Structures are given as structure tokens and as C-alpha cells.
Amino acid sequence: MTVGTAFEKARADERAALVGYLPAGFPSVDGAIEGLRAMVDAGCDVIEIGLPYSDPVMDGPTVQTAAQRALDGGVRTRDVLRTVEAVAATGTPTVVMTYWNPIDHYGVERFAADLASAGGAGLITPDLTPDSGGEWIAAADAQGLDKIFLVSPSSTDERIAMTTAACRGFVYATAVMGVTGARATTSALAPPLVARTRTTIQHQNRDLPVAVGLGVSNGSQAAEIASYADGVIVGSAFVRCVLDHDDRREALTALTTLTHDLAEGVRRA
């Protein structure tokens, strides 16, 4: 299944898609694979695997801590690809969320080829915008990979149009001005951003899902976002499940419980 078909399937069910995130290598390479598979089993429609990076400027303390622990544990880019392979084997579309330098250093074409052969669906690139991403766009197109760029409440209409035109799979709408991390309330900035993005996509005569991320941590927030967006992206809250439970079984139970809550949320709207 591709990212696109996962969103189509959710739409056919008259609900939003649930996108769940964990960084590779956290708490260990195999531990992350186990956790991500639990999230698949419990109802995530799309999986997002973080590539841990030393300088994650878009991440708040929760994801930073997890990424640092993964790096301290010796996770390598090849381990990320192994994680992708193990999760994509479940049939759930799997994308990698990564800052640009590790991909640049690996070699953009080589990474695209290796990601495709691992069964990965594409990349989310938080610090690469389409106007700086020509090399990635070409490599992704050559491999048939999804290119998921971000739009922000501060984006101009022109930049939203430039971004959605370059996206494939879905477009990632950041709900707040800020970094990753759970927040108590949902953002008032997200609905108008999604509306602007949708209008732009319509003008381009395209069918590109809009998913909302940053700050979503529970079923009721997911339900609220699902009422106006095509997808709900949850990261830090999943990471928190693993951070808060040193015991492997307890962590897996927490991941499963949270996924159930969120999966119910995206169906409530």
C-alpha cells in the first residue's frame, strides 16, 4: 500500500488517517521496530520513522531526548533503513522524517535508491523546502518516492502553492509556530492553514491530502483535527510512551493504548 492509498482508504471510511512517529534506534534498533509494529497493529495508517540527528532544530525536548539516546546507543543511517524494511514489511506505508545533512552526506541518489529497496515510501524533510530541494525531488521522482514538505501558519499563499506543487503523498501542515512536543490545547492556527492549503491544492487541480502535526497527543485532539484535515500526525506522545516506561512490555502496552485512543479519535469526527 502507498501513502496515497492509505489516505484514500481512510477517506473511503469517512475518517482521517493516523500517522504515528518514533525515531529509529530508540530505545534500541530492535526496540523501535517492535514499538512501531505495535503501533501498526493497533491502527496507525502510516508510519513515520525519525532519523536521529545531532542538531534537530525543529524538535522539542521529548524528541531531542529520544534522538540523543538513539545516537548515544550508536544508531547508524543503515539501521534506519533496516527499521524501514522491518516496518514496511507489515504492508503499512512507511516514510522517514529526517533533517537534511544525514541524507546529503549519505548521497541523495544513493539514499533514495536504498530507501526504495527497503520498501520505504518517501521522506518528510523538516529543514528542506522545495526551493532548496531540487536534488531530492529529482531523486525521489526517479525512484517513485513520496516527497512530504511542510507548510506553516507563517507561509505565504505563494509558498504554500510552491510547496503543495512539489509534494507527493501528503502535505504536512504544522499546527503551531513552534517545535515538536505535546500541547494541552489544539491550535487555532491550524484550521485556517488547512483551509488555505486545501484551496491552493484545488486551484492546482490536484488531490493531495493535508495532514496536521505538532502538539497532538490524545484522542480528543485527534478528533478535533480529523474534523477538518485528512490526516493526524502524532510524534512526541508516542515517544513519551517509551520514555516513561523502561519496561519493554509496559512501553508496548502504552504505545498500543495510545494508538487505540488516537485511532478512535480520528473516527469520531
Next chain:
Amino acid sequence: MTAQEPGLDRPDRRDERRRWDADEHGWFGGANVGWGGRYMPEALVAALDELTVAWQEAMSDPAFTDEFARICREYAGLPSPLYEATRLSEKVGCRVLLKREDLNHTGAHKIRNVLGQALLTRRMGKARVIAETGAGQHGVASATAAAYFGLDCTVYMGSVDMKRQALNVARMQLLGTKVVPVDSGSATLKDAINEALRDWVTTVDHTAYLFGTAAGPHPFPSMVRDFTRGIGDEARAQCLERYGVLPRGIAACVGGGSNAIGLFTAFLDDDVEIYGFEAGGDGFETGRHAATIMAGDRGVLHGARTYVLQDEDGQTIESHSISAGLDYPGVGPQHAWLAASGRASYTAVTDAEAMEALALLSRTEGIIPAVESAHAVAGALRVAKDYGPDDIMLINLSGRGDKDMDTAIGWFHLGAADDGAAEPLS
């Protein structure tokens, strides 16, 4: 001897001049194939675009440039003197000129950059500034500019650096700035930049980021250069006026590279040798250094395509230097371009060489330089061994050494009863 014409505005030299400058998207040396650009979260692009427009308009508005010049003159004590170090010259065998940025208000070239950026912040109608700092020099300069302009100021500083530079933390606090410790990553300069960027993503509508060096995403490398290039503009004019010739060589230390690009810019089209000296730490071969250009690995760090100290997977490697101001695993993209094109040459100076030069300058000229600037002195003297008595080596003495006394005390075992500790210095 005949004076060389400055000639920077001669039409036949404009293309040559442009060759060293960035294109409209901040690329030095060619779009996408060169250096710089902007690798940043979309959330910050609107603010960076707004800043680019504001900076370009300001630089062509005499009301802004005149005000900047007035503040530099009346408040910061500029232009800084160009001083002929005669006793040092005798030792070296050529004429050594020191651009005395150590005499500026707050003790370093950094005041130029922050006054420029803070003046621009006021012009843009923003009331809050944030900054990162390593050694605390840019933090103190930012706190100073914030006090001068009445802006609210927050400085991010690695918790490791806060312990190493407690005096500068106190200075910032006295100036009314909030200093926020950063514990993430290696808890040093690069992590302070990350944290400042995270603040900025959240507060960008009312906050300006006073970036501390000529690195980062477009327009920072070009904008910071514009605010610091007075170093070289002044030095070039001072040298021509007094000696009727340009120097044979110019030298500066390079961390992120703001003092160096500030010196180099005026000389790029001249027949002048340009030398940048990176921090060689324990020695380049040990791997414990901050010689980013020498290491020669292309990458992306803090929003710019440049040389980066990184491992096999593109993870940033911690840099090492006795000088906190040079302890940065990236470098400004224009330096990357000047290095790659061969216009300037960059080599490393070890901790030991820098400390030796620090002692030498202290004893021969009565000037205690910053450890950063001591790298430039050490490197320049190495080059100048091949210079004749009439040749001029112009060194940017980018800052004063008061802040480094703890380092000097530790290195030279100073401060105890005089048991001959001075011996190793001679």
C-alpha cells in the same frame, strides 16, 4: 611609492567584485553547486524573507547607514586604530600592523554586528531580540546593543560554556539580559544556536534573531558581513593613507568567520594575500580541533551549505579549541567559497601556537589579545617569515584578552607566588 586607487566602484571591476558575493538566494559560487543558500524550516522562511528585504532596503537608505555610522562612531569608538607594532615588527622582520578591534566598546569586533542588527530590528518594529553565545562575547555584545536600543533580550548559552565563562554571564545579566542555559547535545555553541532557532520558530512574529557570526541561512552570512566589513574598509583606507600602499598580506582568525569576512571583504579585489586561521586545537592530526575548512567535508549545518565537521553519517562532530570563540563545527559559507575558489588560504593554528603568540604580543607590545585573535597573530607571523622588511602584514586583532585570563592562568601557571613561572614564555 604610489598610492593604489581604491577602485572598488570602477565599472570594469564590478563583475569581479560580484564574483565573491552571494546571488539573491544567498548562494556563493553558484546556485546549489556553491555555498550558503537556505536549509531551514518553512516556518522561518517568511521571517528570513522579511529580514532580507529589510536589510537590503536599509543598506541603500542613507538614513539607516548614516545612523549606523554615527552610533559606531559615538558609542562603539570606531573607527578602531591601525597600529604599527614596531617591536613585534623588529622580531618578525616585516612591518606588522594591528587593526585594534580590541579597543572597541565591549572589547571586540562583535559590537559592529550587533549594533547593525539591533538598529535593523528597531527599524523593523520588533521589540525583542534573541541571540546565541559560545564564549559569551556575542552574548555580551547583544545584551549591550539591547540595552542601548531598549530591546528585550534573551541569550541562549550552553550550560558547559556558562560554567567556563561565568564573568560574561554576569555581564549579560547586569545589562538586563536573560541568560538561558542549554543542556541539549554537547551543551555548547552549536546547541545554543539550535535552542535559539527553536525559540525563534515560536516567537518569530515579534522577535529578531541577532545571529553572532557570518554563517547560518541567507541573509545572515551576507548581512553580518555588511555590518562587520567596516573593519576592512577602515583598515584599507588607514593603510593607504599612512603608507601609500596596500599590505602584502592580511590575516584573521576564523571560527564562524565574522571578523575575518569583515576584514577580507574590502581586499577581495586587490592584489593582497588573504589568510584565515582556524583553530587547530590539539593539532589537526589528533582530530581534536575546529579546523572546519581544512577538514574539507561539505555538508549542511544551521541552514547553510558549507564545510562541516561531521562523521560518516553526517552527524555533527564536536569541535575542540582552547578558544571558545573559534569552537564551532561549521564556518560561514563565504569563507567556504573563498577557500574553494583559492582566493583566500586557510590553515590551522594549534592551541599551543596561539598561546605562545598571546604571550609574545603581551610582552613585546603591551597588548593582551583574545585567544581567538592570538590564532591570527600566530598564523600571520608564520607567513610573515618569508616577508621582506618593506612588506606589510596586517592582522585583525579582533578582541582583547581580559576574558581569557583564566585560560592564561591555567596555561602558563600564572597567579601564584613568582617562582619563575614566567620562564616558559620567553
